[in-house]
Amino acid sequence: MARDPETIERDIEKAREALATTLDQLGTRASPKRLADNAKTSLTAKLEEPKVKFPLIGAGVLIAVLLVRKLLR
Numbered sequence: 089m090a091r092d093p094e095t096i097e098r099d100i101e102k103a104r105e106a107l108a109t110t111l112d113q114l115g116t117r118a119s120p121k122r123l124a125d126n127a128k129t130s131l132t133a134k135l136e137e138p139k140v141k142f143p144l145i146g147a148g149v150l151i152a153v154l155l156v157r158k159l160l161r
Contacts, residue, residue, distance in 0.1 A: 116122070134140055 135144070
C-alpha cells in the first residue's frame, strides 16, 4: 500500500528532529570541558580518601628527606 507524500514528509521531519536532538545530546556529553571537569572532580574525590591521601603524603615526605640528605652530602 502506497503512502501519500505528506505522510512521508512528516515522517522525515520527525526523524530529522530526533536525529538533531540525539546529536545535541552527544555533543553535550562529549564536550571536552565537561569531560575535564568530571575527571577533575573524580580525581579530587579520590585524593581526599584517607587510604590514598596518607600514603601520598608519606611518599612525598620520604622523597623530600632523601633529596635533602643527598644535597647535604
